[in-house]
Amino acid sequence: MLQRLNHVALAVPDLEAAVKTYQATLGANVSAPQALPEHGVTVVFVQLGNTKIELLEPLGENSPIAAYLAKNPKGGMHHLCYEVADIAAARDHLVASGARVLGNGEPRIGAHGKPVLFLHPGDVHGTLTELEQV
């Protein structure tokens, strides 16, 4: 089921400071910030040779990363996103395996415009896990 690692998402309290670190200190290729108000984040992509890191800063009220940053004020690793070929088949297999899909249990359109679902971290040994159909 799992194919490529699509991205690693890191929550940061200050995107401008994080961009500076990844560009100047770590010498990485960093995109311009993109505000995604419907997803409650501003995102920057750190492009690596084989995958990407997404730096996420909260945007607006009810950001999905606000609770994480309240617990981890310096920021940190928020979730992993794996690619799958068929998200409906993935959902069916996960539910049959006893894993909990967050929200209403159905895939929704994610920040990249593709169908995604999130698994409860309690069912994946503490790691918030996203699946994206590519």
Next chain:
Amino acid sequence: MLQRLNHVALAVPDLEAAVKTYQATLGANVSAPQALPEHGVTVVFVQLGNTKIELLEPLGENSPIAAYLAKNPKGGMHHLCYEVADIAAARDHLVASGARVLGNGEPRIGAHGKPVLFLHPGDVHGTLTELEQV
């Protein structure tokens, strides 16, 4: 400086249970466990199309992931490892940028038999960051 994402390391309290989740629930390709007593962990590799996930379980006394699991008993995301071409040059650049290299400040031989260093997570917005020379 940063090239490929070499791996994402997830700390887990029970490697056998985690292997079952990644194999049976997530349908991933998982290696046999390898005990690395000199690194204080038993490791399993989840092979993805473009990178790998390392599942780490503490091994022996003074495991480097014991403190993390004491704080996060269910497990979770422990560190990211990026590949660099020249770790001595990376170290010099990082130190000149004010970032702290853990341990004695010098690269050491990591779990893959290659030179690595770890940056203080406080200097990378809360994410424990490893660099490996490949």
